[in-house]
Amino acid sequence: MNFILRRLSQWIRALPGKPGHRGIWLPTSPLDYAQRMRGVQCYHAEIKPAPPVLAWALFSGFSSFTSMAILGIITKYGPAIKDNHLPFAIAPAGASAVLLYGVPSAPLSQPRNVFFGHLIAAITGTFMNQLFKNTPDSLHWLPGALAVGVAIALMGIANCYHPPAGATAYLAGFYSPDAVRVGWWYMMYPILPVAIIMITVALLFNNLARVYPVYWFTAVQMTPSMPINEPKIRVTQDSEQRRQEESGGESRRSASPDEVSFVDDHIDNEGSADLVWMTARIHELEQELHELRARQLRYEEARSHPSPSSAV
Template sequence: MWFVMRRMWQWTAALPGERGRRGLRLPRSVCDYARRMRGAQRYRGDAGPPPAQLVWSAFSGVTSFVAIAVLGLIHKYGAAIRDHHLPFAIAPAGATAVLVFAVPASPLAQPRNVVCGHMIAALIGTFMHALFAHVAPSFRWMPGALAVGVSIFLMGLTSCYHPPAGATAFLAGYFSPDIERVGWWFPLYPVLPMSLIMAAVGVILNNICRVYPLYWFTPAPRAKAGDAGQAPALPLPLSTPDPPPAKDADQIAWLRERVCELEREVEALRGRGADAQLAVEPL
């Protein structure tokens, strides 16, 4: 039994941990914790080596549980929500939790994308719901499809892509009981509070052991190779950073070794070709 458990731990520890290249490390102080909230592009601290996939997945699962539990508690014990049977913990929140807590380095998981993506989708979905409110039942599929398509178009124009927002648009446009209860208030309630809570909980919990968000509003521009006096921008996705640049001398030495290897391979191929030709000529 111990042998099996030891082998399983070695296997999980050897996994690359692609989702957490910044590693899992507690902040050194309260100030360091606050500096992480400024965004990874402005944070200069060392976040350590990449963790095992088991550790990364466990931390993502625990933080996702806490975020959804906050929404569930508000939905359960909110006085106005309980008395009027209003929706709050809507299904797209679960999909948002996957992005914010499992792949926080993704551009799709940044607070701007979370809030703006959900709001755009909710507005378009509510508009489509009102536009097709009096159509025949045979066309009830149309507003949901249009809401998703138009929402994706607008999210692309505003660079606010957020996949769970597609579910928000579909939920608003497809004549669901939630939109029937709140009507035009659907973007302001429950979509806006839900998205703000998910982004806020993501900033609070993710920065305990990693750095979130990448940026608040817009990503930093990448510096061009010929720009003088311009500091190079940090790599955007924390999960897949650019490899460190090699020194010129090391790179030249490596290229010379590679050229020598290729020359030896060419000579070997030529020798094989000559031997084959000599073997064929007598025939």
């Protein structure tokens, strides 16, 4: 297993990517691979920048193909699906694949959002469908519209937005003979199995290149006021304030460029997804700097107040 990972890492690092990227970040061992599935908050190894564009595109395409192929095979050959004509491979799964395998570090791509977003949407859509199944033809548009609106409101309350779930709610709520016939089975087949299968494939493939998920249930706390183009200034100000508190208000040296160079080197303007990774890394760096400053203060105090034994 280790040999395969090393050879695959060597091959992928040879692929062209963005300037400054250090290649794909493959697991160093099967244990490291398994630990990544615990999430960024539980994974204590160094978080490296995103992999090269071409390498990540290949991973995203292959993992998307794998998940869609599994759903298609189940739809074609699954006895319970085939006999009851249930639409196991649904359109929202393709939309979820873009988030899960294309931008796995985005908040909308985390397992909690995917699973509970689709679940809430399926329940809401099915409820609206059953509620309005005896309405006249002139009102057949109403349950689908209500399903999407109510599902989005409930996802907001539960803090588990997942955009493809809007299609799940609309397909379940939109009046059609098939939707009425399937009824509450729409929640069990296909929504929940589809979400579980796609999350499982994301865990297996995304952790070959990054750490997925970023979190399972508790989101990484981000600083709303931290602009993406001024990270060095904010980190320096926070560090200076903490130094003044530790030294009783006495101003100490400013943070060196090396202490905050990580922020400048890892800024990526492709979107807010990488900001989650940067924020987690910034918290780790600030903690390390805090420990180093505490050790420095203890060292300076020991030098200014030598013990009697050392004086003799």
